[in-house]
Amino acid sequence: MDGHKIITQIAKNHLTDITTKAIAELTGGADLIDIALWPDRIRYVPGYKESAQWHYVNIADDESLDKIEHLPGGDILTAIRRFHGQLTESGGAKIKKIDALRFFIHFAQDLHQPLHVGLQADRGGNDVAVQWFNATKTKNLHWVWDTGIIATKKLTTDQYVQLLDQVSPQKIQEWNHSDFLDWAEESRALRQQVYNFSPEIQYRTVVIGQLYVDRNSAHLEKRLVMAGIRLAGRLNKIFDPGHLGLQF
Ligand SMILES: [Zn+2]
Secondary structure, eight states, X not given: OOHHHHHHHHHHHTOOHHHHHHHHHHHTSOOHHHHHHHHHHHTTSTXXXXXXXXXXXXXXXXXXXXXXXXXTTOOHHHHHHHHHXXXXXXXXXXXXXXXXXXXXXXXXXXXXXXXXXXXXXXXXXXXXXXXXXXXXXXXXXXXXXXXXXXXXXXXXXXXXXXXXXXXXXXXXXXXXXXXXXXXXXXXXXXHHHHTOOGGGEXXXXXXXXXXXXXXXXXXXXXXXXXXXXXXXXXXXXXXXXXXXXXXX
16 A cells, blocks of 8 residues: 555546546556556666755755755656656657656655655655564554555555545645645645654654554545545646646
8 A cells, every 4th residue: 555546546536637638648547556656666776876866855853845956866756857847748659658657646645645745864764663463573664654554444445545535626626736746745745744753752752552653644545535635636637737626
């Protein structure tokens, strides 16, 4: 179970018919889930290794997101802007557009996961060792936010989507009035919440169980549903610009 699947399914529910058709035409009818997961599958493949650092941005608590110095090879902010740009420009090679779509969909999702706008010191939570419930293998904080908290619900993707995808048209409108920097800033704003486990630390391993899950589930779920709604909003704007209600 993975956040990407839930977000993609929510987005799918909010695509217009014209957008759905245009994406199917571009990708030869590929499953949107496969399109969304592709950048994680190829990030260590020769020829795509430079893409590994596009999945996140490191930023300190007091740094300003719009003024940071981006890594020479790029980060999630430069990448999402670039691929969004490639999708909106007319013409261009089809293969380039397909890659742009894959990366754009994936990074729109990653950008909503708080630890993809993380701290360099612990590599977005990857270096924070976690004792997860009674698991025998040590996990890490990044995994907790990618997978762990979602898995505690013991729901299928469809069940989870049904539970979350109940957003009012006003909220949809409100959430769509945002840019990529807003998405990143909101993710960073959850940092205190994400790292709120000091009383539970033992032997340099963070102990995470039900208390942490209860405190954070609603935050994580809101990020999932926001990501899905916004992704659909952007894709509709690109592929079905005449669609009413999505004027920014
Ligand atoms: Zn990713």
